[in-house]
Amino acid sequence: MARGKTTGKTRLFVQALWTAVTNGYAYGFVSGKIYTGRMKTFCVPGLSCYSCPGALGSCPVGALQAVLDSRSFAFSCYIFGILMVFGSVLGRFICGWLCPFGLVQDLMHRIPLGKKWRRLPGDRWLRLVKYGILIIFVIVLPSIIVNVAGIGRPWFCQYICPSGTLMGGIPLMTVNPGLRGAAGALFSWKIMILCLILFLSVKMPRPFCRYLCPLGAVYGIFNPVAFYRLNVDREKCISCGKCREVCPMDIKVWETPNSPECIRCGACTESCPVDALEKKVAFCKRKCYHNDSALACYHDSKEK
Amino acid sequence: MQGGRLRDRQYSMEHRPLFLIAGKERTVKEKYRIWAGPILLAGGIILIAAGIMRGEPATVLTKAAVICMECIGIG
Structure with a gap:
């Protein structure tokens, strides 16, 4: 598929x-x-x-x-x-x-x-x-x-x-x-x-x-702080713009993954060629990517 | 090049680590974002409880249990 x-x-x-x-x-x-x-x-x-x-x-x-x-x-x-x-x-x-x-x-x-x-x-x-x-x-x-x-x-x-x-x-x-x-x-x-x-x-x-x-x-208004979020792995992201091409809301996902406009359809995570985007739920104990997101910061302490 | 610019911005003054949260250094922005969700959730639950005590659900039901002429375009 x-x-x-x-x-x-x-x-x-x-x-x-x-x-x-x-x-x-x-x-x-x-x-x-x-x-x-x-x-x-x-x-x-x-x-x-x-x-x-x-x-x-x-x-x-x-x-x-x-x-x-x-x-x-x-x-x-x-x-x-x-x-x-x-x-x-x-x-x-x-x-x-x-x-x-x-x-x-x-x-x-x-x-x-x-x-x-x-x-x-x-x-x-x-x-x-x-x-x-x-x-x-x-x-x-x-x-x-x-x-x-x-x-x-x-x-x-x-x-x-x-x-x-x-x-x-x-x-x-x-x-x-x-x-x-x-x-x-x-x-x-x-x-x-x-x-x-x-x-x-x-x-x-x-x-x-x-x-x-x-x-x-x-x-x-709640999107940037909601429990359900999107994280970008800055090390993996190549800023190719594929996520924006498929985004129904026309968002630069690699810059603002938790934009107030994002409807969380998930098209960007599926289309990312380097798997730099990941959907996350706050305070869950799964490993997630390092980036400037608050939740990722919270989670990555679990890796230790 | 674009990726380089993004990485530069990640370590700009706005994002420099200032606080120690969950064993790691965090920025001011991150510090607030960690707790904003749970605080808003708790605030929401408190407001719902206050609304129930004030009798607001009855007002909602009164309006929702009859056909809203304005909503369907009759006025």
């Missing part, structure tokens, strides 16, 4: 399995209703709309807005705590392996349609947009713009989130005529955003994760 194929297939299987498990309420797809049990108190790690008929858990971004735009709370200890736990353990491994909308983008990118793009013009600045969306649409606007009853709106879900349209809106409207009749200009706007993201996904890998996803922005 060619280098780079093993991890790709395993990842696709894990993504599909995780999506099926967390969106496994099959009755919802048939009846046009959603699951209403207590499991929805818990958040799934990825961007998975809780209005999807099959959803068994809550979306962290939706849940965060739900708490912030409620009358009762100005700050959400519960959701920020969940994000910190997920982020500090896995970082953006979640984006690469456990996000249903990431799976959708990966599948779309497999469609062979013309020449593929590496990045959009202004890529460096566009990557900052997701942090703006996190701050403005997820935290600030739901908190400060409230109606007379003191209740705000989920701005990101309402005006941007393509996952809600794809996984919630379209399946529900397909089987529920009442909802179909209520669709208007807002639904058209969200369909347009979804179509744009899906088209871009065909042309380039993970456009939503790169530029727009607020959940990716949160997990990206």
Whole structure:
């Protein structure tokens, strides 16, 4: 099997399995209703709309807005705590392996349609947009713009989130005529955003994760310190750039192996011709490479 | 050449060893990185516990147990 194929297939299987498990309420797809049990108190790690008929858990971004735009709370200890736990353990491994909308983008990118793009013009600045969306649409606007009853709106879900349209809106409207009749200009706007993201996904890998996803922005902040990490053996690395060629996020892996943009897909470790890249989990007792990573420093004391 | 530059940077002032951690000399950056993950994890668990005591999961469930019209694009 060619280098780079093993991890790709395993990842696709894990993504599909995780999506099926967390969106496994099959009755919802048939009846046009959603699951209403207590499991929805818990958040799934990825961007998975809780209005999807099959959803068994809550979306962290939706849940965060739900708490912030409620009358009762100005700050959400519960959701920020969940994000910190997920982020500090896995970082953006979640984006690469456990996000249903990431799976959708990966599948779309497999469609062979013309020449593929590496990045959009202004890529460096566009990557900052997701942090703006996190701050403005997820935290600030739901908190400060409230109606007379003191209740705000989920701005990101309402005006941007393509996952809600794809996984919630379209399946529900397909089987529920009442909802179909209520669709208007807002639904058209969200369909347009979804179509744009899906088209871009065909042309380039993970456009939503790169530029727009607020959940990716949160997990990206944790990537450099998360338990799950990537190490570069500086002695072995020849800086050939093969890792960047296969990287869906277009990262110079040999320079920033724990970049906030890295979704831990593992393509770089498979493609490295000198095996200079290694995936590691913090505080495990396996031998690892010497480099400037904190974890490697911790581990290599075990070699003595 | 590129590999040479990387190795030079590895031993720049920013990366010079300053602290003795786990039996080896470590930089300031490494010192913080070792403990940042566990500290954030512990902080996260404490925040979850605080959130549960404040009754936030009920708010999440209230919102998640009905179809979110905004999320699906009806408004």
